[in-house]
Amino acid sequence: MAKAMRRAVTDEDKEQRRVEILAAAKRVFARKGFQATTIADVAKAAKVSYGSIYWYFDSKEALFHALMETEGDALRAHIEQAVLGSGAAVDLESALRAAVRATFEFFEADKALVRLLFRDSYALGGRFEKHLFGIYEGFIGDLELLIRQGQKAGVIVKAPPRMVAFSVAALVGQIAHRRLVTDDGLKAGVVADFIVDLVMDGLRPR
Amino acid sequence: MAKAMRRAVTDEDKEQRRVEILAAAKRVFARKGFQATTIADVAKAAKVSYGSIYWYFDSKEALFHALMETEGDALRAHIEQAVLGSGAAVDLESALRAAVRATFEFFEADKALVRLLFRDSYALGGRFEKHLFGIYEGFIGDLELLIRQGQKAGVIVKAPPRMVAFSVAALVGQIAHRRLVTDDGLKAGVVADFIVDLVMDGLRPR
Amino acid sequence: MAKAMRRAVTDEDKEQRRVEILAAAKRVFARKGFQATTIADVAKAAKVSYGSIYWYFDSKEALFHALMETEGDALRAHIEQAVLGSGAAVDLESALRAAVRATFEFFEADKALVRLLFRDSYALGGRFEKHLFGIYEGFIGDLELLIRQGQKAGVIVKAPPRMVAFSVAALVGQIAHRRLVTDDGLKAGVVADFIVDLVMDGLRPR
Amino acid sequence: MAKAMRRAVTDEDKEQRRVEILAAAKRVFARKGFQATTIADVAKAAKVSYGSIYWYFDSKEALFHALMETEGDALRAHIEQAVLGSGAAVDLESALRAAVRATFEFFEADKALVRLLFRDSYALGGRFEKHLFGIYEGFIGDLELLIRQGQKAGVIVKAPPRMVAFSVAALVGQIAHRRLVTDDGLKAGVVADFIVDLVMDGLRPR
DNA sequence: AATGAATGAGGATTCATTCAT
DNA sequence: AATGAATGAATCCTCATTCAT
Numbered sequence A, B, C, D: 001m002a003k004a005m006r007r008a009v010t011d012e013d014k015e016q017r018r019v020e021i022l023a024a025a026k027r028v029f030a031r032k033g034f035q036a037t038t039i040a041d042v043a044k045a046a047k048v049s050y051g052s053i054y055w056y057f058d059s060k061e062a063l064f065h066a067l068m069e070t071e072g073d074a075l076r077a078h079i080e081q082a083v084l085g086s087g088a089a090v091d092l093e094s095a096l097r098a099a100v101r102a103t104f105e106f107f108e109a110d111k112a113l114v115r116l117l118f119r120d121s122y123a124l125g126g127r128f129e130k131h132l133f134g135i136y137e138g139f140i141g142d143l144e145l146l147i148r149q150g151q152k153a154g155v156i157v158k159a160p161p162r163m164v165a166f167s168v169a170a171l172v173g174q175i176a177h178r179r180l181v182t183d184d185g186l187k188a189g190v191v192a193d194f195i196v197d198l199v200m201d202g203l204r205p206r
Numbered sequence E: 001a002a003t004g005a006a007t008g009a010g011g012a013t014t015c016a017t018t019c020a021t
Numbered sequence F: 001a002a003t004g005a006a007t008g009a010a011t012c013c014t015c016a017t018t019c020a021t
Helices: A001-032 A038-047 A050-056 A060-085 A092-109 A111-118 A122-124 A126-153 A159-180 A188-201 B002-032 B039-044 B050-056 B060-084 B092-109 B111-123 B126-153 B161-179 B186-200 C003-030 C037-046 C050-056 C059-083 C092-109 C109-121 C126-153 C159-179 C188-203 D002-032 D037-046 D052-056 D060-085 D090-111 D111-118 D120-124 D126-153 D159-179 D188-200
Strands: none
Touching: A001 A050, A001 A111, A001 B161, A038 A050, A050 B111, A050 C059, A060 A092, A060 A122, A060 B050, A092 A111, A092 A126, A092 A159, A092 A188, A092 D188, A111 A122, A111 A159, A111 C050, A111 D002, A122 B111, A122 C159, A126 A159, A126 C092, A159 B161, A159 B186, A159 C037, A188 B002, A188 B092, A188 B161, A188 C003, B002 B050, B002 D060, B039 B050, B050 B111, B050 D090, B060 B092, B060 B111, B060 D159, B092 B111, B092 B126, B092 B186, B092 D120, B111 B126, B111 B161, B126 B161, B161 B186, B161 D120, B186 D126, C003 C037, C003 C050, C003 C059, C003 C109, C003 D060, C037 C050, C050 D120, C059 C109, C059 D052, C092 C159, C092 C188, C109 C159, C109 D120, C126 C159, C159 C188, C159 D159, C188 D159, D002 D037, D002 D111, D037 D052, D060 D120, D060 D126, D090 D111, D090 D159, D090 D188, D111 D120, D111 D159, D126 D159, D159 D188
């Protein structure tokens, strides 16, 4: 039991270290980009030795994947919680709005993540496409579910639900990314609402 | 004068070579991605010598920028022509539809360009952001003009025109990019119309 | 006394561990070669922890040397026994034949040792040369003794005894090594006899 | 034609450089061994820049292979010439003696080669085994031919010719290798004759 | 203009060894 | 005794760029 406890502590320590490295990697990757970041950079930022990175991650690429995995999970959990916390069950639009708002909030609070997702991810080319695709698809899948429910309830017109979902995801992602560079002077909430309004009502005056 | 003529011919030759190199670069960049492509790859594909590339372009990066410049111009010309060729002057929606359709056609006929624009461009990180931004902004600027006209004519609701324009551009780009990987089984024209319909009418049943 | 007993047991355990590690090392070294083998490989094969290897051996190289020591001793013991078991005392040729046969048997039963001796040993370059030399020299020294006895008894022609001894050793080793790669379709005994016959009678018809 | 000439000169230069690198590599490999030699070592010894090595050879390993190829060819040519230069056509023993002597001379004049063949080659493990095997087999094949001729002429007893050939090769190689470390105080010619005598007449007094 | 040889900085990765626990 | 996390030196190879011809 003593051994078990000691092991538990050790495991925690190890996890702790892993998390620290991930955090450091996130900072560096976001600032310099995946390609320009060296393992030495990450090591220095994490205040561990050069080779220690390799004790926790198999390669630079694996480190990036692990990072995206973690971040993707956090994002999705945040969104899910937001959707559940709203009157989502009864009202499709509220759910959609909650999801989009939550995403924007998350991105707003974590610009590094936006950079990682929408710029650096491409640096890995096809090797990451599948993974990024996975993260995206998770998000899109959730949206699709909402869309389908809306269609069933008659509050959403007939339209290919997956494509609609992807469109929303694309808008959210691209606008968030754009806001890294261009200041549109708008609050995140306003932008989120803009997207939902556009998607729900379109541009044609009613 | 004889000299001038010879020079003229030479200049044409030179331009010809430049174009060949650009074409080769496009093929290689599109296939392997910017980072993974070496100057040697481009040289071989263009059937010129190793160092010749540097006679025509200052650096690998400059080559990529030049390529994007050329491609961006062609795309924009294609769209402009399509818009003018439609009954664009009187009808905002037709113009928008023409623009989106033309873009999709262009992308459909040139998958390499899509890859270049939406994947490799990011590989250059901040260094390219400005340039990509430029191409984008050109496209977005044109769209914005249309939107503003529509708003003035009362066929488009009040909404931040630049953000609407960016949204359309983002949708077009991201969906085109997605189609590289995922087959949605739809014709380019159908997808284009989907986008315009979504943007014009939204999802709420009228 | 209790303490002494406990210590005794512990020492046995320790020796046991040492032997296990040596056995594991032999397997791994023989399969992957000295250079390509990592301490981690050995540790895993021996089912001990990473750093434990260093409790028993000072370094990777020391481990290899220890292994060679052990194996060399075993080989020599096997040969010695074989020679003594034959009518060696009176008959030089029988003794030589017994020695060569025994060596081949031993090698045949332990291909890993052959690989270790005749391939990996060289990987240590000069550092091992001396040691390998030692093992060899032991074998050669024994052979030399036989040769000298034969010369004294008049059944062996005058010839530099050490060089003869080395020649026999070289033949045995190289042919055994070759048999790892090339199948000559011959039994070990036949090959052993071939060597002895060649060395004793030469190729010229009598 | 001028162009052709210039090209010819350039090709010679290139070949010249390649040869210089090979020569430098030989020196360094022989002194430090394959593993311990770095590309930087070779570059320095060849007085070319680091990366230039890679212009001529694909990898460190490829460099080694090329080196062995060259050396193997030279050795074989030397032997062939020696055999032809002796009264080889009529007399088997002379031919064999000439071959063994020539090999020893060659090895004596080029200790580095001996080291390369009989020590460093093993450092590449299985990857080189095939190549080394090739060099060996060439030599052995030639010897086998001689043996077969001798058997046909009745001056060589019945014995598996390939194994005899291999035995001779092994003796030559191993004794030459041994002489790198141990001084037996004998001239190369004497050792060569010792080998041939041993192989031809054996140790049993006639 | 064109060639392609030469350069060398740069970086990911490996692994023997150490050491705190 | 045993563990396994930590270290960081070491090295191969890549490739953009330069430059003599």
